[in-house]
Amino acid sequence: xxxxxxxxxxxxxxxxxIAQGAALLLLAILAGVxxxxxxxxxxxxxxxxxxxxxxxxxxxxxxDAGIIWSYRLPRTLVAAACGAGLALSGVVLxxxxxxxxxxxxxxxxxxxxGAGAVAVTILGVGGGLLGISGGAFIGAALAFAVVxxxxxxxGGGSAQLVLAGIAGSQLFNALTSFLIAKSANAEQARGxxxxxxxxxxxxxxxxxxxxxxxxxxxxxxxxxxxxxxxxFSFGVSSAASLGIAVRQVQIMLIxxxxxxxxxxxxxxxxxxxxxxxxxxxxxxxxxxxxxxxVPASALAGAVFLILADIASRMLIPGxxxxxxxxxxxxxxxxxxxxxxxxxxxx
Amino acid sequence: MKLEARSVGWATGARRIVQDVxxxxxxxxxxxxxxxxxxxxxxxxxxxxxxxxxPSGAVLLDGEPLTSLSRRDIAQNIAVVxxxxxxxxxxxxxxxxxxxxxxxxxxLRPFGAQDRVIVNDALEAVGMAHMTQHRWxxxxxxxxxxxxxxxxxxxxxxxxxxDEPTNHLDIHHQLSLLRLVGNLPVTVIIALHDLNQAxxxxxxxxMDEGRMVACGPPGEVLDAARLASIFRVKATRLRDPADxxxxxxxxxxxx
Numbered sequence: 086x087x088x089x090x091x092x093x094x095x096x097x098x099x100x101x102x103i104a105q106g107a108a109l110l111l112l113a114i115l116a117g118v119x120x121x122x123x124x125x126x127x128x129x130x131x132x133x134x135x136x137x138x139x140x141x142x143x144x145x146x147x148x149d150a151g152i153i154w155s156y157r158l159p160r161t162l163v164a165a166a167c168g169a170g171l172a173l174s175g176v177v178l179x180x181x182x183x184x185x186x187x188x189x190x191x192x193x194x195x196x197x198x199g200a201g202a203v204a205v206t207i208l209g210v211g212g213g214l215l216g217i218s219g220g221a222f223i224g225a226a227l228a229f230a231v232v233x234x235x236x237x238x239x240g241g242g243s244a245q246l247v248l249a250g251i252a253g254s255q256l257f258n259a260l261t262s263f264l265i266a267k268s269a270n271a272e273q274a275r276g277x278x279x280x281x282x283x284x285x286x287x288x289x290x291x292x293x294x295x296x297x298x299x300x301x302x303x304x305x306x307x308x309x310x311x312x313x314x315x316x317f318s319f320g321v322s323s324a325a326s327l328g329i330a331v332r333q334v335q336i337m338l339i340x341x342x343x344x345x346x347x348x349x350x351x352x353x354x355x356x357x358x359x360x361x362x363x364x365x366x367x368x369x370x371x372x373x374x375x376x377x378x379v380p381a382s383a384l385a386g387a388v389f390l391i392l393a394d395i396a397s398r399m400l401i402p403g404x405x406x407x408x409x410x411x412x413x414x415x416x417x418x419x420x421x422x423x424x425x426x427x428x429x430x431x
Numbered sequence: 432m433k434l435e436a437r438s439v440g441w442a443t444g445a446r447r448i449v450q451d452v453x454x455x456x457x458x459x460x461x462x463x464x465x466x467x468x469x470x471x472x473x474x475x476x477x478x479x480x481x482x483x484x485x486p487s488g489a490v491l492l493d494g495e496p497l498t499s500l501s502r503r504d505i506a507q508n509i510a511v512v513x514x515x516x517x518x519x520x521x522x523x524x525x526x527x528x529x530x531x532x533x534x535x536x537x538x539l540r541p542f543g544a545q546d547r548v549i550v551n552d553a554l555e556a557v558g559m560a561h562m563t564q565h566r567w568x569x570x571x572x573x574x575x576x577x578x579x580x581x582x583x584x585x586x587x588x589x590x591x592x593x594d595e596p597t598n599h600l601d602i603h604h605q606l607s608l609l610r611l612v613g614n615l616p617v618t619v620i621i622a623l624h625d626l627n628q629a630x631x632x633x634x635x636x637x638m639d640e641g642r643m644v645a646c647g648p649p650g651e652v653l654d655a656a657r658l659a660s661i662f663r664v665k666a667t668r669l670r671d672p673a674d675x676x677x678x679x680x681x682x683x684x685x686x
Contacts, residue, residue, distance in 0.1 A: 185519060309538045315526075316533050318518045325482055326513075327586075328506025328534030373520040 106384045110165065113388040117161030118153055120395050122402070125149055160288045164394040164408075165387035166296035167353055168363075170345035172386025173300075173307050175360030176378055177338045180314040184243040188360030189225075189346040192246070193253030195357070197228020198350035199281055200257040200264070206277070207268045218295065221351035225343045228257050283356040283409025285394050292352050303345040304383050310338055311375035318373070356409045358416025359386055366419070432493060432508060432589035432618050433458050439478050439488035440641075448474045451488070452643045454636055456590075456620060461613055463629045463649070464622040466638030467662055472622040473514065475638065476592050479620065480511045492590075506534035510588035512579045514595055518567060525563040527578050528553055531585030553584040556611060572599030580608070584615075593621045597628065626653060626662075627678050637661060650677065659684070 118130055133153045135141035171189065178187035189195050201224020202217045204210045210220060236242075236249035261281065265274050307314075313334045316324040325331050349356070363386045364378065371377040393411045400406045433456065440450040449471040456462045464472045477483050479490055481497040490497045492508060510531070531553065532546045554560040557577040562570075570578065576599050583591055593612065597605040609628055612619055623629045630649045637645040637652055639661045645652045658666040664681040671678055 183519065312533060312536060312538070316530060318520045318522060318527075318530065319516050320518075322477075322482055323513070323516065325502055326480060326506060326509075326511040327530060328501075328503040330502045368521065372526075373522055374526060 103380075106380065110384060110387055113391045114158075114161050114165060117164065117391045117395055118157045121152070121157060121398055123149075123152065125153065129153070155289065159290050159293045160285050160394065161391055162293045163288045163296045163352060164285055164390045166293070166300040167349040167356065168359055168386035168388070168390025168393075169383040170296070170300045170303055170349050170386070171356060171359040171390075172363040172367075172382040173303055173379065174342040174346050176364045176375070176382045177307060177314070177342050178360070179364055180317050180375065181335060181338060182243065182246050183317065183320065184246060185365070186247050186361070187250075188358075189342060190355065190357040190360060191254070192250035193228045193232045193257055194225045194343065194346045195350050195355040196254040196257035196261070197231075198222070198225035198347045199355050200224045200261045201227070201347070202351050203261045203264050203277060203281075207264055207273065216351075218348055218351040222343065222347035224257070225347040225350070228253050229339065229343060231256070279407065280354045282407035283354040283412070284405070284407050285353050285397075286405055288352065296348060296352055299345055299348045300383075303341045304379070306337060306341040307375075307379045307383075310334055311379050314338075314375040314379075354407075354409065356390070356412050358412045358420065359390060362416045362419045363389060434479065434590060434618065434620070435491040435494075436479060437489045437491065439475070439486060439490060441474055441478055441483055441486050447641055449478060449641045452638075453488075454643065454646050456618060458618055459616075460633045461619045461621065461631075463632030463635040464620065464638060465624075465626060465629050465635055470638040471641040472638050473594050474641075476511070476594050476620065476622055477513075480509050480592055481505050482511070503534050506586065508588055509590045509592060510583035510586035512576075512583045512591075512593045512596055514598065516575065516579050520567075522567045523563065524554070524559055524565050524567070524570070524578050525550065527567060528559075528581045528585050531582040534586060549587060550585050553581040556584055557581045558607075573601060573604050576600060577604070577608070580611075588617060590618045590620070591615065593619070595622050595624055597623070597625065626658075626666075626681075629653070630677060630679075653679070 115127075115130070119125055119127060129145060129149050130153055132141070132143040132145045133150045136143055136145060136150070137154055174194075175188040178189065178192060179185060181187075182192075198221040201220040201222070204224070205215050205217050205220030215223070232246070232249045232253035235252060236246040239245040239249060265277055269277060313324070313329050316327045316329045321331055324334075364382045367378055367381040367385055371381045390408070390412070393408055393415065397406045397408045397411045400411070435455045437453055439452045441448050442450075452475060464475060466472050474483070478486050481490065481500075481502075492500065492505075497505060528550050529542065529546075532542060532550065536542055536546070551560065554563060557580050559574065559577050559581055562574070565574075567575070567578070576596060580593070580596060583593075591612070596612070597608060600608060605625075605628070609631060612621065613631065621632065623632075629635055630653070632649060634647060635645075635649050635652045636643050637657065644661065645657060653666075655666050655668075658664055658679075658681075662681075663684065665684050667680045667682075669678050669680055670676070
């Protein structure tokens with residue numbers, strides 16, 4: 086623990102952690118670029134990077150270069166941003182509502198974002214002014230408001246919130262299905278259903294330019310409020326008596342969660358379990374304090390979703406399995422394990 | 432730190448939990464709140480700490496109304512130990528006590544060597560320094576209470592509010608805690624159930640059905656008639672020949 090080490094030593098230790106984390110993330114991104122249906126040798130990848138970053142002018146097959154630069158790299162970067170964003174959303178929600186089961190998927194935020202995105206795509210809500218991401222943001226915020234109000238009306242407990250989240254998820258998922266059934270043609274419907282299960286296939290550079298800044302901003306907000314999230318450990322009233330401006334902190338953090346979740350859902354559909362499992366797994370590794378939990382969860386979420394994306398491409402040759410299916414296949418047993426281990430510890 | 436309550440009250444729906452309570456606590460004083468269950472002691476404490484929404488009346492800290500202070504300002508002056516503190520996080524004793532430094536820290540002013548000293552002192556003061564790495568979930572009720580008090584001490588408050596802090600403690604820890612609190616160089620407002628322990632306060636306020644019905648030195652406030660009407664007990668004053676201290680013996684009326 087920090088109490089036995091001198092401040093200088095703990096700063097060095099932190100530096101080491103950051104360096105290791107960055108190295109791990111870069112390795113995962115490299116893996117995401119190399120591994121695929123046509124495996125590309127490291128030398129080709131390196132040459133292509135050199136060409137793009139420093140105009141090296143090395144000879145690379147233009148098809149390989151296209152796969153690397155226009156297809157796999159943006160896809161991998163978006164996977165990283167999504168994984169980090171969803172894991173951070175889970176960390177924040179679990180801290181604020183003090184419920185181990187809180188995550189954007191279970192609290193209906195993902196479902197709301199999906200409904201908002203579909204409403205914009207099919208019905209043209211917003212008359213073109215509202216992009217898919219804007220629709221998703223409004224849907225996510227609306228869903229969060231509905232779930233929060235329902236939970237409060239039901240008595241405001243922790244269990245009530247999860248139940249309200251389930252009701253909210255069902256409502257917004259039903260709304261999405263209804264919109265698709267009523268207004269989409271067969272091809273649109275197929276595309277939307279595939280997208281809703283989570284899918285990184287269509288991801289290009291403009292998506293990176295949206296996802297990366299949103300995740301970085303969300304990460305910085307979470308880091309800024311790390312101590313405030315610690316203060317919520319004993320509840321809202323205890324946080325207030327420790328000097329936390331509860332309402333302000335809640336608005337900032339829930340705003341960050343809504344922004345991150347909505348962006349990720351609008352880009353890649355709704356991906357479950359990352360927000361739930363990653364923060365819990367990281368609590369076992371780095372402990373419950375948010376100054377460590379926030380960066381650890383962001384990193385683990387990013388790496389996990391890159392690996393899940395690789396698996397989704399490789400699992401069935403010639404076919405892409407929706408990434409939401411992969412995360413659920415890994416996440417559900419992972420979560421069961423966490424529950425059981427958690428019980429034994431208590 | 433001087434605290435003044437002016438006609439303080441709080442209601443939930445149509446139910447008035449606390450109404451029209453006024454008093455002053457002078458710097459350095461240990462001020463006790465007593466009263467039967469449901470008389471409004473806990474609510475009054477939370478009102479005084481500014482933790483309840485839509486209060487009526489005013490609470491002044493050194494002449495400044497609480498409502499004009501930020502939560503952070505208040506937390507740098509007032510620390511609260513509530514009756515119930517629960518968490519599902521796997522926090523260690525040290526983690527919990529470090530939470531007490533929250534009002535003094537920010538993203539730009541991180542936890543430093545001085546904070547570490549303050550936290551160690553607080554752990555030492557409640558006799559928990561040997562258990563810093565123990566998990567919150569593994570602690571007994573009494574240990575949790577002491578850790579929460581250490582957390583409050585780590586806040587370095589000028590005013591400490593405690594809601595029935597001796598509740599879960601064995602008799603030794605009850606007495607040592609009260610001595611610890613009494614020796615602190617801070618103003619203390621403490622809600623107590625044990626009337627013999629309340630005798631140790633400088634002044635007592637008696638709450639009944641949300642109102643303050645008496646306020647003054649313990650010897651004056653706790654007379655037989657009041658104990659009979661409010662606490663519904665027959666009280667006999669006894670004198671301990673060892674040190675001439677007054678103690679009460681209580682019986683249910685009709686015994």
